[in-house]
Amino acid sequence: MEFIELIHINKLNGVILKYPRQDNIDGTVCITGHHLILSSRKEGVQELWLLHKNIDSIEKKENKPSSGITQGGSLFLKCKDLRIFQLDIASSTELNLMAQTLENLSSLQDPSLFYPFFYRHMNPIVENGYTLYSIEEEFTKVLATEEWRVSRANQNYTMCSSYGKAVVVPKNIDDETLVAAATFRQGGRIPVLSYRHTNGAVLMRAGQPLYGPKHRRCRPDEAILNAVVAIGTKGVIYDLRSTNSISQQQSKGGGTESNANYSQWKIYNRSMDEVDNQQLLESYSKLIEACNDREISCDKWVSKLESCGWPESVRNSLHTACIIAQHIHQKAEPVLVHGTRGEDATLLVCSLVQIILNPDCRTIRGLQALIEREWLQAGHPFGARHRCGPYAAGAPRAAPTFLLFLDCARQFLEQFPCSFEYRQSYLITLFEHSYASQFGTFLCDTDQERQSRGVYTQTTSVWSWLNQPGELPKYINPLYDPTPSVIWPSVAPMSYVIWEELYLRWMIEQNTEDREEQYKVIRSREQKLRSQAQQLRRELFDLAQQYYEPKQETCDK
Template identity: 55%
Template sequence: MEFAELIITPKLDGVILHSPFHDPVDATLCITGHHLILSSRKDDVQEIWLLHQSIDLVEKKINGTNSNNPNGGSIILKCKDLRIIQLDIGNTEDLYNVYLSLERLSNLENPSLLYPFFYRPMYTILEDGYTLFKPEIEFAKLLASEEWRISNVNKDYSICPSYGAALVVPKSIDDDTIIASASFREGGRFPILSYRHDNGAVLLRSSQPLLNNSNRRSRSDEKILNSILGPNTKGYIIDTRSTSYANQCKAKGGGTEPDGNYTQWRRIHKGLDKISSCNGAVLESFTKLVDACNDTSCSADKWISRLESSNWLTYVQNSLNAACLVAQCLDQEGVSVLVHGTNGLDSTILVTSVAQVILNPDCRTVRGLQALIEREWLQAGYPFQLRHARSCYSNIKSKQNQPTFLLFLDCIQQLHHQFPCSFEFTANMLVQLFEHSYFSQFGTFLGNCEADREKIKISKTTTSLWSYLNRPDILTSLLNPMYEPNKTAIWPSVASVSFVLWNDLYLRWVIDQTYHKKTLNTIQNLIQNDKNLRTTVTKLRKQLVDLQKEWDSLNLRDETIENDIESG
């Protein structure tokens, strides 16, 4: 298929552009295979390059016959970055042509037609982001021990289609045991290492067991879990579903591990049902939140009521609460934990990821966060292509569309808000991750799993987002000048009053953030200047000490000479 076949009107003059915080502009519209470009001949006026992939909904409004302008109408573009753009077009035929072209181009289903496969960076790739965070590298210290090994049992993705080819498993467990355990778990997602805490406690994740209404057991699965624990020790199974929802799953052949067969493990239920079930409720909550943020006409009281009724912050609170429980089990009790929901995807990965940010200071650095996303989301098979095909504006939503990754980023933002000096990166990096996960010139978030990415050769035909973010000039813009490395766990307040709306994301196209950003930059510059001053003072003190030592040495030498003269 040629892109030209989808573009009816490639260029159109006299389009009036309405965009946030700018006056209407008379612009020229150009439609290419991947971008909608709006530009004006005036040098001081903005130019917009909009990826078709970023468009969530295309609406058209035809001017009525009683209108002052009976011809043409408007096209409303509602984007996955939450921005809304309006294009006024004077001719009805041109309006329909542009609408149809954008509708086609923003709904391409074949990933190989997307922009990452056509994008060619204009800068030198200093390091390949696709090879930075391989399991062999990330778990190098553990693999050097006698406890863990890399298994290639899933090298052709036949044991578990959503897992990666290289998996970290207990050294005492052979591949036949893994294969048997995979057949006992939903989607083949058998218990796998997620994180090992400093005290030796281990965090695992999996999907639900398949009991087939008969409480059937899997000795192989039990062997894997019990190999994590020593004799006479206990572990926790944190089920991200409520008891009632887990019982509903049992009626369909799933459920929970039978207590009689997992005697060393104690089960705790955390009710993240709507996240675990992926039934569209979380996306509906996100939609209500964005609708409330975009409605500037309602009163403050009504707006707060709409914010509360959206339940978005409740989802964030519950997710962070569950992650804190996991972190406490690992850190405070020194007990290993298995986390799972139904499919071992949304709520499971969300909880294990946030728990690691709480416990592991490395995850609060730029590269550490990238590594975490690689391990827990990309290599763990989170289906970005399915989840992010649609967002809050689209009229055509599927139960597979869900903003779980955004919930994860919001949880980090809440931690960042409560511990602003414990993160190496600013919240702007989280905003960038949100955008790139939905639309990007980079291939990092394409596909639903590693098998998908291997099939379409992502690593050979596209550029990694990490290669871009880790360039020195870009990295500098992401760094938090208030950062003071904190090697301990950070324990957030999970009280309702402690949670804040992420204004820099949800309100950035509604309330002009320019003054806020200038103020923040001023504060950051003052902090940086103070750090530079302290560094200079420290250097001067060291130089002074060195001079004093040299002076003392000279005096000692003079005294020695004088003594020699007197004694001679």
């Protein structure tokens, strides 16, 4: 397919761009295969380059007819990076042609037609981001213990289509056992190592067991898990679903581990069902709707914010991570985490646990490595999850799980401002590129798909760009003072802080000297929550450090 077949109008003069808190721009719109470009003849006005893939929703509004004739109208382009543009077009015919063209180009589904395959980096690439974080280098210390090994049983993706080619597994478990165990886990996602703590306790992740209504058993799977439990001790399994969800999955052939077959493991559940279904996208949409409401009073806005469900998802994610981290750090217990497929809530929680326990994950390159091994190589389906944002009707598999992770990381930065090497602008940059980018890092759903489509050879990694000497300093936190110990975030409702620099940033004038003052005006909406949080935060941190106890809810067997 050629882009020309989708472009019904490629240039249009006299288009007026309207944007909140900005002067209107009268200019010319040009449409290419990947960008909408609006330029003005007025000197000093910067061009607008908008990736079609960034467009989340297109709304057309025609002007009221005059003398029975409709004359032009407006296109409202709502973007995945949360911007909203209004394009005023004088002719109804050109309005319709422009709307159809943008609909065609923004709804392309074939990754090979996306911009990263056509983009050419202007500066020399110092390092290849696709080869920076190999599994052998990331687990060097673990492999040196003689207890773990790198398995390439999935070299051809036959064991598990969503895992990478290599996984870290117990050394005394051979590849034949891994392949046999894969038939017992959803999507072949066998238990693999996610993190090994300094005290030797490990964090593993997997897909749900295919226990089913016939109570199926798999001894190879039991062997993998029992290999990490010391004699006379027990491990801990956290199923990230409610008991109702587990029962529903069991009727369909899934379920959770049985106490009888996994006697060396204690089984608990922490309900994070909203992360694994459409509910999370709905919460995100309601959050952005509340942020875009400029007329609402402070009290009503705070109420609307809390009722949207997003703050609760952030707190629940952090709370679950804290409980699991406590098992690992304080009790030295091995932990297995899984939900249904193990591609969303599982990866989210495992990533947060590592930020709590591992100081390396609080550095810029450490976060890159974490995203590589816990999201990209672990099979988070970025292509499907980021197919739409908060403004679209919603694709069947779309969900802002990765954004939820970044928001949780933002909460860490708020509570521990000196413990992280990166600023929140770094997290915002990752958010933007995960949805629409000139780089190929977040393309496709799996490592297998990225391999088959040539992503690693035909596109540039976002890490290659971010790690350039001229780019990296923008994201370094000048207050960074490495914290070698574990950090426990407060999960109290008063400690939640809305990420105004992301969700509210387009409500504020850009490139003005008094930008910080404008942020203070926006922040007044959450004055009550923040004032109480300031009074309680230090006390909550002290309590979390000294008396943190997990709330353990046993699965209903």
